[in-house]
Structures are given as C-alpha cells and as structure tokens.
Amino acid sequence: MHETDMTKALIMTVQAWWASQPERPPVARVYLTVGQFTCVEPASLQFAFDVQTQDTFLDGAELVIQETPLIAFCHACQTEYRPQVGLRYACPTCQAPMDDIRSGRELKIDRVEYVALPTSVP
C-alpha cells in the first residue's frame, strides 16, 4: 500500500514539527497538496490518515487534501496543456510526448492548523 507508507511519512513530518513547537497545541487540520500525477488516491490517503492517527497526538485531526492538476509544457508549440491523466500524455496540438511537467507532481504539507485555545484574560 503506497498510501500507507506515505501517510506514515506524513505523520512523522508533522510530529517532528509539532514536537519543536514550544506550546504543542492540539492540531485541528493538516493541509496537504497532492499532485494529480503522484498516483496518490486522495480517498485512500484520507482513510490511511484516519486509521494511523488514532490514539496519537493527531487523533481527531482532519486531513484536508488539495489536488493540483497535471500541467505540461510543449516546447514545440510553446504552450501549456493538461494531459488526460491515465489516458494520454502528449501535446494535443502536435502530439509530442509529454516531457516537461510544470505541475502535478507535488506532495507536500501546506500548513498545519491548531485548535484555537481559549485565551485567558488577565
């Protein structure tokens, strides 16, 4: 399971970051950017995250996945185009094979959101 290993790495990254925070506030949401060309199934990732965060510091945290489209650039036509994922990886105009990917391979944590703690007024 590709997504299971990926989720492990994701949780470890968030944990390392969280452990370095002075206050270690509860995490509400983890925002993730996933490119269409990473072969990651967002639903599987979501499921793996829910399972693997149980009884950890991330228990109850929400995983928000933002997908970025696959965008390639054709040097012959000097244009960007969107290949049809899983169907066709070539320029729709001149049929040149896709060789320059501009977007769609991202897999990164965008940001982490805390649970807003009530601030005590002195």
Ligand SMILES: [Zn+2]
């Ligand atoms: Zn072209």
